[in-house]
Amino acid sequence: MAAEGPAGGSPSRSKRADAQRNRETVLTAAAEVFVTSGVDAPIRRIAAQAGVGMATIYRHFPTRADLVTAVYRHQIEACAEAGPRLLAGAASPFDALRQWIDLFVDFLVTKHGLADALQSDSDRFAALHAHFLDRLLPVCAQLLDAAVEAGDIRPGTQPYELMRGIGNLCVGRDNDPRYDPRRLIALLLQGLQRPHTS
Amino acid sequence: MAAEGPAGGSPSRSKRADAQRNRETVLTAAAEVFVTSGVDAPIRRIAAQAGVGMATIYRHFPTRADLVTAVYRHQIEACAEAGPRLLAGAASPFDALRQWIDLFVDFLVTKHGLADALQSDSDRFAALHAHFLDRLLPVCAQLLDAAVEAGDIRPGTQPYELMRGIGNLCVGRDNDPRYDPRRLIALLLQGLQRPHTS
DNA sequence: ACTGAAACGGAACGCTGCTCCATTTAGTAT
DNA sequence: ATACTAAATGGAGCAGCGTTCCGTTTCAGT
Structure with missing residues (x-):
């Protein structure tokens, strides 16, 4: 580092x-x-x-994934390290989760084709997928657990599924004004939120 | 036909x-x-x-998209025609929307790589993307409008964005037990739902 | 049967991923 | 300073795929 x-x-x-x-x-x-x-x-x-x-x-x-990983290593690290920091500083665990996802999404959408590569089932990107997961899944899980613990969101959502879903939503043509993944992700988070009156 | x-x-x-x-x-x-x-x-x-x-x-x-379109023409048609039928028969417009999305998702996930192709920004699939949109976007829009009209869901969601989001969520490796797009789509719909007390 | 045009098949070209090996070069021992 | 060795290099070479082009075959109407 x-x-x-x-x-x-x-x-x-x-x-x-x-x-x-x-x-x-x-x-x-x-x-x-x-x-x-x-x-x-x-x-x-x-x-x-x-x-x-x-x-x-x-x-x-040796593989393309290694190159991509190395190029974006710093940003992956930054994203991973932001998790606990946000959790400590945000108004609620749910807010922390939302802000972290914002960071993650910004990262994905600003890199041409990175989200596509991440979700690709081609072997050549398998290691990239693995690295993202290794580094970011625990962070996401921690945020998710905290939000569940606090009663902000309904339990039962798997971190892996959430991360892949977010990644998937970021796939595709860039800069299409008709499609902003952030809006859908906001909707997703809305659906995750537990009704205020339990 | x-x-x-x-x-x-x-x-x-x-x-x-x-x-x-x-x-x-x-x-x-x-x-x-x-x-x-x-x-x-x-x-x-x-x-x-x-x-x-x-x-x-x-x-x-002439293009790969034409071939794919032709192969799945019947199923695209079936999906398109199911829209109005579901709307007429379902308990609520929101239910109709949900059922239609179920059909759409089933279609996408049962065809190897179809969702991937749909969201690919490669030119070779541009026509496929266009055909799906031409045929299914109006159907989705109708269902969405009806659900908004009925007060089932919050207004403001664009049909294009919803369809692409659903398509995107279906992208990727098939049969991964850890990832079922249907769960996330259910969450998305949850987020779309207007709180019962307006 | 004859003939013009539609349809055909596959060779050929360009682009890409990945590997192999003869050559170059950095670092070290003398 | 010189010689030596192993690391490092670069690009030719092979294989897979998309797409086009053209000589040949086959249909359909006379």
Whole structure:
């Protein structure tokens, strides 16, 4: 997580310096290409942008999911870490859940095709799916449990199902004024809310 | 809609008989392949299954969407026609809406990858998306309007957004016991419902 | 039967994912 | 400083798929 500055511990020892450098170069290039062409961009294009061969990319990131994961690692982390913070600071657990979902949705919709990739049943993204789940599912579960505990929402909803549903709602063409996933997610949360008078 | 029997009007005059036959052959083959390999199955495979050349398929169905549309035409029609019928027969417009959505969801989840294709932003499925919308959006709008009119649900939800949301929720790996789109859709409908005391 | 046009099949092209290996280069021991 | 070794590299090569193009076959009307 820490910066790989000269004073800090070596980020991954036993790697040659040029390999380290190339790794960063590829990450930067991939990030740029992802913005313009989505996370489905041809490896060739990313390699060209980075000025390296394709094999270099495959060596550093064996699957496409590894590359995507690495590019968005910081943002996934930020989202994961926001969970407990929101829970501590919000007016109610339900509010915390809502705000966290907002963060999550913003993350998904601002990255071209990321939601699509996440829900794709293609093997090439299996690891991406797994990483998101590993990192964010516990956070979501904690928020959900707290909201149930507080009586804000009805019990019985599985975190996995909720996360996939939210991810699914974010899939598809971007910037369609007729479709804003946030509105539907708000509806979903509404349905989750327990009637005020129990 | 009617069968193309000998007594009925010619289904599409000015087509050669072998072309007519091949069209049917391709449709049958495509239906079979779609079941096993999803609507993304290679054209080559469908051609092989049908025992025809690829060009024959492209000539009859210029885009993949045309083929998919043709294969599922009957079921799309059935879904469209069920709308008014349900509205007339159900206990309330909201019930009709719920039942119609059930039909729609069943349709989507039983066809491998159909929901994925529908929401894909790839051009190759644009026509499929358009056809679904042309045929089903008015039906959904009618049900939605009736439910709003009856005071069952809050106003303000756009039919397009609802349909895309439902479609989106059906996207992804099939038969995952941890994820049943129907549960989330039920939640969505719950959120749509107006509180009983206005 | 004859013939023009419709329909056909599959080769061919372009694009992509992924792998393999000859070559280059960084780091180290002398 | 030089030589050596293993890590790292780059791009050619193979396979799969979508789509088009064209020489050949088959239908249908005379």
